[in-house]
Amino acid sequence: MSSKAAKQQSSKAAKQQSSKAAKQQSSKAAKQQSSKWETFGSTVVLGVARTWTSAIRLLDVFASFRDDLRLRFVFTVDPGSQFSRGTEELLILAGAHVIPWRELPGTRYTLAVSASENINFEHIDGPVLVLPHGVGFHKYVPDSSTSGMRISGLVPEHALRTGRVLMAVSHSNQENQLLAASPAAAGRTVVIGDPQFEQLLASAGHREHYRRVLGIGDRRFALVTSTWGTQSLIARRPRLPAELLAALPHDEYAGGLVLHPNIWARYRPFQLHAWFAAAEDAGLLLLPPELGWQAALVAADLVIGDHGSVTFLAAASEKPVLLGTFGEESVPGTSAAMLGERAQRLHRSEPLRTQLDAAETAPWQKELASRTFENTDGATAALHTLVYRLLDLELGPVTTFRAADPASQKTPVTxxxxxxxxxxxxxxxxxxxxxxxxxxxxxxxxxxxxxxxxxxxxxxxxxxxxxxxxxxxxxxxxxxxxxxxxxxxxxxxxxxxxxxxxxxxxxxxxxxxxxxxxxxxxxxxxxxxxxxxxxxxxxxxxxxxxxxxxxxxxxxxxxx
Structure with a gap:
């Protein structure tokens, strides 16, 4: 290397080091300045959302940390997804404190928690806990940074190799799956179970209460659920909710629809209510993604779905399940693949009512639950234990809550x-x-x-x-x-x-x-x-x- 080149390289390195030091000093000053205005000396936990799906998951999880004045939860939104639009608005409507993504470098926090594996980890300081936003790692989704596909939920290898990122999983066999897919996952996973599934099981005794709130009465409640994308049930059979309500006597059956949050984010409530207007006039309960689908799932007598997480939770909860479709996006060898192989199909060529009346729970559903969820009566406590350990705080109060009541939707058919x-x-x-x-x-x-x-x-x-x-x-x-x-x-x-x-x-x-x-x-x-x-x-x-x-x-x- 010439003397001139060496000097240029040395000068460039010095500038980079100086710039980094300036940023650190600026960040430190900003943090000191912001502390002047605080009332509570809380430990700050940052929720990093990227989509409606991850934002709703974080809101659910953070809401379980009640009555601990040591903790303060703030949010930010990584804008890098096709489904990011409206996520900040969703959090604000929930009453959350949202920090603009561009202001994050000047923000003080001890731990970042995300329900998205696809956030920009380099933009975040310190340890990051990544929670599943669905069930397991059973689905291939488009990779926004390439033209290929990736396993939904798996943190990129470069982020895992930093040693700052931990992934919470619901079963030990998922650790083996992730390790086979990415050697960088070694030592970066923690089995806690699934608080969402734990809550569904704990809510089962409140089924009649939810049915009263939903206005179902003594009718059979058929719940349709769909993931997003071209292989989803609602993409392949968009008129199914209307077809169900057309085929079923109103005084014997009620119908509900749960759509993936990405569908709500992409098309928005106004458009979805317009598309399903006739079905809603017929009594369809169109459940918003942030409230009510868990209660509706507990209230349901049977579920019609696809390869999405809500269908999976229904099957694991031992609800009768009919698959209206099952996409090729499922990862072979996973519990979701088992669901696709074992569950009954809903056939277009047969009368809907005949198939619904014949739907029943099958023995394989217990096996599905046992191979997917560990710690089914202690997942929330395990999550709290992990979070407090990462914060270096003593464990706070832990309470398991039943699913929240849905908003009343007793709209009469006229x-x-x-x-x-x-x-x-x-x-x-x-x-x-x-x-x-x-x-x-x-x-x-x-x-x-x-x-x-x-x-x-x-x-x-x-x-x-x-x-x-x-x-x-x-x-x-x-x-x-x-x-x-x-x-x-x-x-x-x-x-x-x-x-x-x-x-x-x-x-x-x-x-x-x-x-x-x-x-x-x-x-x-x-x-x-x-x-x-x-x-x-x-x-x-x-x-x-x-x-x-x-x-x-x-x-x-x-x-x-």
Whole structure:
């Protein structure tokens, strides 16, 4: 090397060292300055999110560290993902303190925790704990830095080799899997179990509570769940939620939908509600990613899914599971691959209700859980122990909480195609199908029946349905029920019966002016449909019938 080149290299090294020292001094000064304004002398834990998925996971985990005044949780968002947009907004709406990514070098924190393996580790000081954002390491996903694929959840080799990064895993066999995939993972994993799965198991005893909050009642609850991407269930069968609600009687089945947070991040709530509007009008419970899916999973009678983590958790929780699809993204030899091999399939060629009614739990599901989750009644405590050790603090209080209640979604269905069938002179079975999804009901199941009719409540927003209703109802108590009925019949000449709620039942008026009182414990549209069927079946007379509506039976009395 020439003398000139050596001098240039020496000068460059000196400048780099000087720049590094200046940055360290600036960072130290900033940290000292910020401490002047503190009230609590807390140890700061930094949550590093990158997507909605990782942000929601961190919020769930940090919320379990309650009543410890030594700890303060702050967040930042690495903007390097296709799904980063909106993540900071999500955290702010949750009430979190969010530090801009560019300001992180001047921020004081003792430990960084992330639920994303793909963050920029070089931008973070000190130790980093990486938590799984799903279940295990069973899925190949696109690598944002290359054109290839990578194992979801596995921290890059260069970050592991720094010795600063630890990965929490749910089972010891995952340590072997990661070591085989990346030798740099040796000594960089800690088995703690899965707090999320632990919470689901602990919440099982609250199933009826969740069903009440969700408004399911005694109906069977079919929960559809989908991961993201072109191989996901919702990509391959986007109309499945509507098809389910079209095929299943409203009083016997309820339906819910859980979509991967990446779908919410990519398309946003407004668009998703627009796409699934007809299904929501039919009673679909579209669960937001940050609240409610855990409770819905506990409440479910069966789950229809794919290769995503929620389907896996359902199977491990011993829920009956039907696979609507199963992508090629699953890693061979993993528990997810076992799920794909063993679970029943949902077939397009067979009636939906027949398949749902036949779905049942299988013995292999216990094996699936045991080979995926260790420490199923101590995962939260193990996570806390690990975090406090990394912070060099004594263990704080540890409590396991049940899944949070979902936001109430008791939106009534306001238009039904009703099928009353007499089982004898004094017994009537009524099946009702939501009108908003009628177009997805198989043609053979929409065949005309003697007493089939359209019953529409005044709360219906589709004016076209109001205009073609056979029966119109007002489900809310109001003034002058008979007058309302007369006016409804005048405005809608095709309607043959109008009914308005009164305490204990409803008042009904026919198109030719006959008035009657209907009493019973069913809802007003069901009472009105019962009255319509009785009026169509024979001469007018006072009559009492046993109404069978789903699993419920109610005495309905008509008086002229």
């Amino acid at each position: 238009a039904f195609t009703a099928y009353p069938v007499f089982n004898g002179q004094d017994s009537l079975t009524l099946q009702r199908f939501a009108r908003s999804v009628e177009r997805w009901r198989p043609e053979a199941e929409r065949a005309a029946a003697d007493l089939r009719h359209l019953v529409v409540d005044e709360g219906e927003r589709d004016i076209g349905r109001l205009g073609i209703a056979t029966v119109l109802t007002r489900s809310a108590n109001g003034d002058d029920p008979s007058g309302w009925c007369a006016e409804a019949l005048r405005r809608h000449p095709g309607c043959v019966l109008a009914a308005a709620a009164v305490p204990g039942g409803c008042v009904a008026v026919t198109a030719d002016g006959v008035g009657l009182a209907v009493t019973g414990s069913a809802d007003v549209p069901a009472l009105a449909s019962t009255a319509y069927a009785i009026l169509r079946s024979g001469p007018c007379s006072n009559r009492t019938v046993q109404l069978h509506l789903g699993a419920a039976t109610a005495a309905v009395e008509l008086q002229y």
